[in-house]
Amino acid sequence: MRAERHLDFEQRIDRGLAGVGSAEEESLLAAHVGECAACREYLSASRRAIAGLKGLSFEAGPGLNARVVEAILARAEQIEARRANVRRWVGMSVVAVVLTVLGSVVDLRVGHWAAGFFDLRPMEVRQGLLALWIVPSFGLLLLFPMLPLLAAKRYGKGRTI
Numbered sequence: 001m002r003a004e005r006h007l008d009f010e011q012r013i014d015r016g017l018a019g020v021g022s023a024e025e026e027s028l029l030a031a032h033v034g035e036c037a038a039c040r041e042y043l044s045a046s047r048r049a050i051a052g053l054k055g056l057s058f059e060a061g062p063g064l065n066a067r068v069v070e071a072i073l074a075r076a077e078q079i080e081a082r083r084a085n086v087r088r089w090v091g092m093s094v095v096a097v098v099l100t101v102l103g104s105v106v107d108l109r110v111g112h113w114a115a116g117f118f119d120l121r122p123m124e125v126r127q128g129l130l131a132l133w134i135v136p137s138f139g140l141l142l143l144f145p146m147l148p149l150l151a152a153k154r155y156g157k158g159r160t161i
């Protein structure tokens with residue numbers, strides 16, 4: 001019966017520490033703790049545990065919160081930057097496609113007219129266009145879809161979370 005009685009008082013100690021025990025309970029508890037070493041030890045251990053938890057929550061408070069918020073913000077910025085980069089690359093890829101198509105059209109349709117106007121042979125115009133316009137645009141066209149992959153690799157290395 002002693003163990004059950006101590007369990008009962010331990011619950012009263014818990015309620016008292018939680019601040020939900022009645023005044024009557026408190027005085028009964030104080031009287032019991034005064035003469036029972038086991039319950040006195042339980043009360044003391046509980047107080048130490050609570051003090052430890054309070055210390056921990058205080059420690060975890062401002063510093064840790066700031067670091068967590070900082071990490072989340074950095075992550076959000078990283079994701080946003082990556083999205084912006086993808087949008088830019090998609091835009092530039094479209095430009096590269098347009099330049100390539102436009103270059104080919106110019107080559108086919110305007111080649112003869114330009115040859116006459118600049119007094120060049122059609123083959124020279126075609127070679128000029130190929131070297132100065134179509135090849136560079138086609139290079140961009142091949143290069144831009146690869147950039148997000150390269151950037152993803154770089155982001156992967158620098159990732160902290």
Ligand SMILES: [Zn+2]
Nearest residue numbers: 006009036039
């Ligand atoms: Zn006791």
